Amino acid sequence: MSENTHHITPYRTLGIILLILLSLTFVTIEITSIHLGALTVTAALLIAGVKGFLVLSYFMHLKHESLLLRILVALVFVLFALIVLITFIDYAYRT
């Protein structure tokens, strides 16, 4: 079932995504120049997450891929989150 009805991402969309990514980069720089401790790290990582999501959805056009592929990608991030969580728990409760 090789159907060749692939989605073509318009040039316009790609340009808009780039502009958002660039703006978010400068927002990150501004935010991290204000010293808010742990909050700064959280904010920087959240923005990086949003940027990552945009790259995956539009540049890597996951938005228009099959449900299977999107679930697989999501599962990889869930797996990574679990690895991080388990490692942090191990680190926090180690004597």
Add this chain to the structure above:
Amino acid sequence: MSNHENHTHVHRDDEAQKLGMWLFIFTELLLFGGLFLVYSIFRMQYPENFHESSLELSVTLGVTNTVILLVSSMSVAISLTAVQKNNYKLAKWMLLLTVALALAFMVNKYFEWGAKFHHGLYPGSELMHLLDRGHHLYFGLYFFMTGLHALHIIIGVILLLISYVKIQKGKIQSDNFMHLENAALYWHLVDLIWIFLFPLLYLIS
């Protein structure tokens, strides 16, 4: 797709090719993910050392390289759209632009690393032995992570150049573009990793 009259055509499975590329990308994500995890744990263990060390990095160079990679990620995406729209000339120019930006990234990296070596800030240097363990770990991770990332840039450039030649030879066309698509996916991966590397190494201090 396949018809009975035309037996000369080569069997192709675009979906499988794409899935294969994504499976490879998953391993790459977990490879860098593991390194991010190592970085986070040591950062919690040596917060002061990591803070002082990260101040040694040039934010200007980091920002420049971030902008370069973001633009290059768009240019390679434009190249794919152009191929799908039969505009091979634009596609080739966009690939060349992407490669040029990648080279600019590497030149920046060369100066950045050069400055670190000049100041004796590299694993195993005399200065490093006098500094605390956290500094050693920070720069070890800095060189390993940015080095591994730079290696991916070089591989990405090779893949993009192969795509360029394939467009030139007519082997990548608007109905047969998986090679370019996968090369582009690889290039976006390089961008994706940098999106997380940049704030962690350069900004959060």
